[in-house]
Amino acid sequence: MNDEYLEAFLAESMEHVDRLEEGCLTLEREGPRPDLLADMFRAAHTLKGMSATMGFSHLAQLTHRAEDLLGSLREQPGTIRERHVEVLLLAVDRMRARLQSIAAAAREPDAPDDDVLAALAEVLQSEEAAADVGETGAGALGGLASLARQAAAEGKVLCELRIRLVPDCVMPGVRLAMVYQTLKQMAALVAARPEEEAVMAGRVEATEAVAAVIVAQGEIDQVRHAVLDVTDVAACEVSTLRPPAEEKVGTSHQEPQGPGRDAAPSGAKGARSSSDLRREPTLRVSARKVDLLINTLSDLVITKTRLATLVSSSDDPALREAVERLDRLTSEIQDGLMELRMVPVEAVFHRYPRMMRDLERRLQREFDFVMTGLDTEMDRVVLEEMGEVVVHLLRNAADHGLEPPEVRESCGKPRRGTIRLSAYASGGHVYIEVADDGRGIDRRRVLDSAVEKGLITPEEGAEMPDESVYALLFRPGFSTAERVSDISGRGVGLDAVRDKVEALGGRIRVESAAGVGTTFIIELPLTLAILPALLVACCGQVFAIPTANVEEVRRMTEDDVRHVQDRPVLPDAAGIVPIVDLAERLGLEARRDGYPRTAVVCRDGRRRLALVVDHVLDELEIVNKPLGRYLQGVKEFAGATILGDGRVSLILDVRSIANTA
Structure with missing residues (x-):
């Protein structure tokens, strides 16, 4: 094929x-x-x-x-x-x-x-059986349309009743006979399927039936409740059938069902309406072809930068103009290809409404699932990597975030909760939020579990701010769940969520209020293919630091440095920052003396560190190329790029360096 x-x-x-x-x-x-x-x-x-x-x-x-x-x-x-x-x-x-x-x-x-x-x-x-009801009525009294007009002339209405018995009904034929007898006592039974004669003769063992009756307008509810009172009747749904002239404004009468009967359907709000189901015409291009073009573009960017370096010493104005035009055209191609790589979050989010619908039934919860910002665009690679992360957070919200309906009612909250999935872009980043209006995070319960596991002491827990308490949830194996299920609560989730987010250059934080709800906020870069970076020199080599991790560059004097447990730190208004000599960390040379020094203060989530380098060279956009299979174990580097002069520059993994700082 x-x-x-x-x-x-x-x-x-x-x-x-x-x-x-x-x-x-x-x-x-x-x-x-x-x-x-x-x-x-x-x-x-x-x-x-x-x-x-x-x-x-x-x-x-x-x-x-x-x-x-x-x-x-x-x-x-x-x-x-x-x-x-x-x-x-x-x-x-x-x-x-x-x-x-x-x-x-x-x-x-x-x-x-x-x-x-x-x-x-x-x-x-x-x-087809329901359609046969109309055919039966047509043979007896001239069709349902005629029956509806006849009922309207008498000041009554024609109703269709769909009756269902409990699945394990022992004598379904007898129960249906009782239903038909009840209908005949309260209304005019004009058509039925199975037929009344067969039911009354004991030749039917069906557990479902459809009947058409003419009844007074104010007696519809009485007829329905009378049918429900018959033993082993599980459900009775009533629809009012209008004459043809009134069909455009016809109504449907459906009472809420009790336990053991059909639950009222519920689903995801914020999903696309039926008019949105028709997608705009698109040109299908495989992701592999787009990636190949981006790789070719990266070589073009490198060549352009190299050419600009060579031309910088030329006095030929025509040559300079040509290079400047090449630079503009390359930037336009780059922007266009990045747009191809960017996809709306809806490409992944569209599968969540079905999952949440099934969870609602499985967990016996009642909630509305709302999605917003579906047109927010982000890098396809980042979005695909985040798919399972969002799945875990949504399951956690449904299983642990929301209270059971009865508990919500007892607390004075609406019986139906809300789980909200939002996406939006701001400041060169994309934010994904998973929020619920449930019970919130129990601070005391988290601290008790952390003390029991030996992660903190009771004294430390008493002084911890809420942000630090919530951070405990991301410890490996940490869980406050009373039960282990195949949905959540196994203690292997939130640490994996954090690792995945941080591996993509993002960060995650939690906001919660007791009795109000919990929100997980994920901040991610727009793209991983081409990223702005700060070039620094160290021992004759050039390294790149993603600007998303850079907080500031400062000149560090000897008076600025303090020591904590014999390790150098840099105090500032936000606290103390561990100092890491990049040359020593990478084994390029021994610790150096002498001041002032250049320090690049970096941040990874809540952690900060000051990387000591020789000097800062430039800030520019670089093409992030993976190191390959044989170098994946080198933790200090997140990738590599090729500079304008043809040299290879390694991209520092700030998170990995911070782990050992």
Whole structure:
């Protein structure tokens, strides 16, 4: 199979699967709309055709059955229930799994999808049964439209009741007979599926039924509650059917369900609406091709810098003008390629609403999931690396941040909580925030756990500010969870979160208030490919320090230096800063004497250190190139770059140096 065709197929197919999943969540949250159902139907139809064309028969069959169900729901949007969304999401999961298998092996797995196909067939049959109610009514009294007009003429309404018995009902036929008898006592039963005659004759063992009744407007609730009072009835959903002239303003009557019945659907707020599901036309370019162009650009930048160095001593004005124009054009190309590398956070965030929906049901929590800043752009590499970090923080918020609904009510808070995922750019950085309005971090509980683990003494804990207390949560193996689950609470999470964030040149902090909630704030660089850096000289070699880590450059005299436990430190208004002689740290030469010295004060998160260098050379943008597999164990350096004169300059890893300072 042609790899290029397969790559294009997988990319477009994943988009259609994402559209289907987003549509399901919107359908569950906002209810059926013609444009939403039409968009979902088109996505399934297109995916079916593409799969068949590529020869992936199992995927084509699966999408065909999903398309059949969506087509039926388009014709009868008023019949959509939670079980339809559940089955469609089940099909979407299987579609995504098949596409991932195809991407890994370049072929479709042979295992069939009998379980998902059976689930789709079951709900599709229920839709056909609902349609049969209309056909039954049409044969008896001239159709539902006529019945609706007849009811309106009598000052009554035509209602459709969808009844479901408990799954383990022992005598479903008897229970349905009791339901039909109850309906006939309180209203006019004009149509039913299963048919009334078959139910009363004992020939039916179904656990679901659809009935049409004519009832007085003010007695709808009474009829519904009477049905719910019948033994083993789990749910009774009522929809009011209007005459054709009133269909545009027809209403649906649906009471909240109690325990054991269908829960009201909830989902993620801030997700794209159905109108946003139609993506703008795009030119698909693989990330590999963009990376190749960026590598070529980095060589061009290096060559340009080298040429500018050579021309600086020339008196030829035309040559100088040509180099200046080359510099402008290179900068424009660089900006354009960086924009290609930048992607909106929505590219990763779009998968979180489904995850949070499933967590809400699994944890028996009630919350709204809100996403903002989806159009915020950041480096694709950074964004992909942050995907699992955000997953952990969201799970932590749902599992430990929010209280159970009953606890929230007892505290005077709304039963439904809120978990918010936000992204925004500011000052050359991108910020990602995960916030909840839950119980907040219990300071005393954190300190007790830290003392028990021997991390601090009780006396130290009593004097620690909140920021330092919250920092304990990022210690390896630290956890205050009372139980260990497969969602969170195993003590292996927040330290990994911090390590990942700091490895990307970012930082993370926590804000919390008891009874109000907790917010994790992550600060990240916009891009890792080309970054501004400070060039410093040390023992004849040139090193680069990312300016994101540089706080200040200062001349350090002997009077400025103090000693703590025989180690030199530099006091300032913010505290004391450990002094690290870069030459000694890198083994270039022994400790040097003599003042004044040049010190570059660097910051890594809350830690600071003063790097002693010979002098500062320049500040410019550099191309960050990885060291390669054989040098990955060298902790002092984060990468390398090539300078304008052709020399290689190593990029210092301030975090690694700070760990030993």
